[in-house]
Amino acid sequence: MTKFASIAALVATLMAPGAASAAEKVNLVLNWVPTADHSPYYYAKAQGWYEQVGIDLTIETGKGSGVSAQRVGAGTSEIGISDLATSLLARGKGANLVAVMAVYANSPQGFYWLKSSGITGPKDFPGKKIGNPPGDASRVMWPAFAKQVGIDPASVSFVNVSPQAKMPSLKSKAIDITSDFYNEHDLKVREFGGDLGFLAWRNVGINPYGNSIIVNGDFLQKNRDLVKAFTQVSQKAFAACVQDVGPCLKALMATVSGLDEANQRDQWNRIKELMRDPTTTTVALGAFNPERVKSDHEMVKSYFGLEQSFDAASIYTNDFLDQSVKMPVQ
DSSP: OOTTTTHHHHHHHHTSBTBOSSOEEEEEEOSSSOOGGGHHHHHHHHTTHHHHTTEEEEEEOOSOHHHHHHHHHHTSSSEEEEEHHHHHHHHHTTOOEEEEEESOSSOOEEEEEEGGGTOOSGGGOTTOEEEEOTTOHHHHTHHHHHHHHTOOGGGSEEEEOOGGGHHHHHHTTSOSEEEEEGGGHHHHHHHHGGGEEEEEGGGGTOOOOOEEEEEEHHHHHHOHHHHHHHHHHHHHHHHHHHHOOHHHHHHHHHHSOSOOHHHHHHHHHHHHHHHOSHHHHHTOTTOOOHHHHHHHHHHHHHHHOOSSOOOGGGGBOOTTSOTTOOOOOO
């Protein structure tokens, strides 16, 4: 029996008598356009897992972590995907949200440039144009990165670029630098080869939690059983995709057009690196480490300030996770 052979049985437990008999309509707003990191939600939906625990799930394409945090915080979406640091910043502005599962235990943020432009690293960023969408988490967190590497946050200019236009804009030299998730690293290596410059934020000491499942606070308080069911179904879907991503990508690509399967498989291999840390391998897949959350809270507070103060422990909970489901060490 494989490590995750009992996933179906665990999901069946959630579907036992006592689950909601009438499906509750729930909107999940993503952080960006759907790709491999979102495939577990599509897989679980295709398998009927959400429906069987009383959830009529709609998955909505996102426009950035900042936007999804605002949507969930305001209650216009019950559940969303957002970078945790961005969620902390939104919480400080009054957004009513709680993180219930860490998808990326490591920050996926990175900067890309072409070596032929003369850029060798962050010290060469001043005076350059960085292209990314207005709601991009890296733009929100840029002041923290700039201070960490010792440059003036105001020394660069930002250009609004859609997610799909990042690579073409870099290639055409319409921008000098772009930010992107580590997920698509292989695609850029194939496109630019040895001319590609790259720096992961986690390699310069900025490693806040990345994408996390966030829930509107009022919705959570009124629907704790439903939130637990959603969280555990999603957790088990991620575990199933770690075991074999093929069916997950099939479910994703059946709904989302224009995706290349080979590229999505490359992405998923990078995503597994981002999901893995000592907490997700020993406590539970998707679990937050209290000290790391506290550190992320202090970082956001230090660099941005919080319009409304709050206890770091109130931004997240591990209570809805199934601790029998863990991330493999390798």
